[in-house]
Amino acid sequence: MGIPMKTLIIKYIPRKEQSNTKKLLDAFKEEISYSDIEELDLLDEVPDMLLDNNLLAYINRNILGQTLIPNEEKLLSKMDRMAAQLKSADIVVVAFPMYNCSMPAIVKAWFDSVMQKGVTFGKRTDGQMFISNAGKKALTLVSCGSVDDNGSFRCREHTISLSISEFQFMGYSDVRGILAEGMAMKEEIKQTNLNKSIFQVRSIAKEWYKKKEYNSVYVKLRNKKHMNFAYTA
Numbered sequence: 001m002g003i004p005m006k007t008l009i010i011k012y013i014p015r016k017e018q019s020n021t022k023k024l025l026d027a028f029k030e031e032i033s034y035s036d037i038e039e040l041d042l043l044d045e046v047p048d049m050l051l052d053n054n055l056l057a058y059i060n061r062n063i064l065g066q067t068l069i070p071n072e073e074k075l076l077s078k079m080d081r082m083a084a085q086l087k088s089a090d091i092v093v094v095a096f097p098m099y100n101c102s103m104p105a106i107v108k109a110w111f112d113s114v115m116q117k118g119v120t121f122g123k124r125t126d127g128q129m130f131i132s133n134a135g136k137k138a139l140t141l142v143s144c145g146s147v148d149d150n151g152s153f154r155c156r157e158h159t160i161s162l163s164i165s166e167f168q169f170m171g172y173s174d175v176r177g178i179l180a181e182g183m184a185m186k187e188e189i190k191q192t193n194l195n196k197s198i199f200q201v202r203s204i205a206k207e208w209y210k211k212k213e214y215n216s217v218y219v220k221l222r223n224k225k226h227m228n229f230a231y232t233a
């Protein structure tokens with residue numbers, strides 16, 4: 001990957017300064033403050049949902065290879081802008097809280113906007129070229145209220161693993177996720193988990209941005225007691 005790298009941050013942090021997720025993201029940003037960063041706040045620019053008209057336009061253009069008339073193209077303009085923004089970045093970081101065992105709908109709408117056949121994955125409609133995101137990296141940062149202390153709580157499987165699957169599907173080479181669990185638990189557990197997650201986040205940033213003084217200290221932590229996870233795909 002050539003230098004300078006461009007980093008795209010996608011965030012959905014509605015609780016703003018009170019947010020646990022923001023602490024993870026802030027830690028990452030502190031480590032990379034010298035690099036080229038673009039930020040998309042999904043609360044400022046809400047992604048389009050796939051509704052009947054834009055879905056049809058997407059299928060006609062990206063899957064069937066049809067040429068759209070300008071009014072139909074217009075239906076896809078926000079999705080196209082977001083997809084182009086994603087394509088322009090070497091590293092993407094997505095940060096959001098877990099809601100109801102999954103990613104918030106607004107974050108899923110962002111994935112639905114940017115995952116375009118022939119643009120961010122798969123073959124171009126003219127069949128000439130496969131889209132490649134090889135060499136690119138993606139990190140997902142999530143916090144949630146509970147912990148998985150006996151393996152019966154499967155929410156994380158639908159949250160961070162979904163985000164990881166989406167980036168893998170788009171062919172990203174290095175796909176990772178950090179989940180800070182137990183944010184609704186007693187203060188001691190919350191702080192312990194948050195600190196571990198922040199350490200993991202900083203380690204990934206140092207590894208990816210090759211800060212010489214740290215030299216790849218990324219550790220896959222799985223603390224059985226307080227259940228704090230790092231995922232590496």
Ligand SMILES: Cc1cc2nc3c(=O)[nH]c(=O)nc-3n(C[C@H](O)[C@H](O)[C@H](O)COP(=O)(O)O)c2cc1C
Nearest residue numbers: 015019020021097098099100101143144145146183
């Ligand atoms: C609407 C809503 C749904 C939530 N659903 C879950 C859930 O399914 N599992 C869980 O462990 N925590 C859940 N939580 C707790 C949050 O994920 C947790 O408090 C998180 O740290 C909030 O992130 P924030 O501080 O960045 O806002 C939910 C919170 C809200 C507001």
